[in-house]
Amino acid sequence: MSDASWRILVALLVYNGEEYVGPCLSSLARMESGPHTTDVLVLDDASPNPGWSERCRDMTTDLGFGYYRTPRNLGIPRNMNLGMLRAVDADYDAVILLNSDTVLPANLIPTLMRPLLEDDLASSSTAWSNNASIYSLPNDDSDRLVDMPGMIDWISERMDEEFDGQAIPVPSGVGFCMAMPTRVIKDVGLMDPVFGRGYSEEIDWCLRSHSMGYKSVLAPSCFVYHAGSGITKAEGLIGDGDRTVAAHHAIIEQRYPLYISQLIALSASSIVDGMRERGLQRIITSAARDRGYRLETSRLNQHAGDHDVVRFRLDPNGDAASLTAVYEGFEAEFALGEGGALPTVQAIVGRPPTEIRIFDRGAASKDLEAEAARAGATAILRRAPYRERVL
């Protein structure tokens, strides 16, 4: 691992979105830069909401960050360009372009920078997220995550343990949180203003860099929360009936005819699916090890508000060959071993369940009861008095 120390500029792009900016700025304030030094610059693209720019400036300067409001609205690509230009002009080593509907983990800087430090040909490094195109760890309850910065830190630490700084070459980076070395920006240039108010500009930039011999990488060791299209939709930048997305896709297709087939090839391969499975399983097993877990037989994936409990669910009839595990909106599948559900989860987690719940009767439920009775360590706490599923 490289022990170089970089000067990094985080350029946070703001356009209204008051409800998102607070949590994002708080997470920036908690960030640990490791051997690097980091400055934050908030680029307010002439937000039109009355009074918001003043409040944004106060919040930003109170945290010791730089703030700049453009005299006129530039649109996302040209606002990104301002951040990139500032990074080049002020001799930073890298810039991180950041959407304001994100919450960052404390380990963002070392994990996102590592692929760029280790490979001179990496033009961009994109974070893993709950919402980043095909590079996502899906979460069913992502609105909860925005208020849980500690959980974002914890997930990102687990991802770093699992992937240990791996860098996966991808067809393009994703602009919600993308790091780029300034020496590459000097070579490749800026975002193309033809993308107007924004969408696909970062794809164009990445593909332009690829045509010059660089590559874009995904940094799965870094997990960033991303609300996703929240501000662009809320502010009417992209909406139903709008032709922006189609028009920008058309430009990309015209300029880079191989891009779509590269995306399809990546999706069809097991690379991203495999990483997603590893990531999700890591979250579940680590949480189960740290906090205990529940084993239940149920036909329904019910959780009665207990999102923070790790639950391994077994089909009561034993029809499924896997266990489904859930925790804080993340879901992972684990193959069911021949010895039964209880030995399987104990082998996965390394400890017995703290609780067993049987909601529905069936062959597998009966086996589980017998296994639990033999093990004797875990009490069966509840049994539903009637069928859980109506029909």
Added chain:
Amino acid sequence: MQEALEKELDRLSLTQALVDTEMATARVIDLTERLVDAREQVVNLRSELEHLRIEYTQYRVEQEQMKSSAAYRLASRIWAVRNAFGV
């Protein structure tokens, strides 16, 4: 410090805006030229299409005239008889 930052970003923003304007102007000129070329091509193709339509109509009329002649009907019958006898 904040003032110095704003001044610096104003300068960068203005310089880049001028570059963007120059680029946008060049692109407008290029697109206009290509639009004019494409428009000319459309006009030429439309004119060619009209000529071909007229020619096609003339051939259709000639064909109908031939089909309605006694000689054509006689030849058709002879052809049918030949086919029936396998000649």
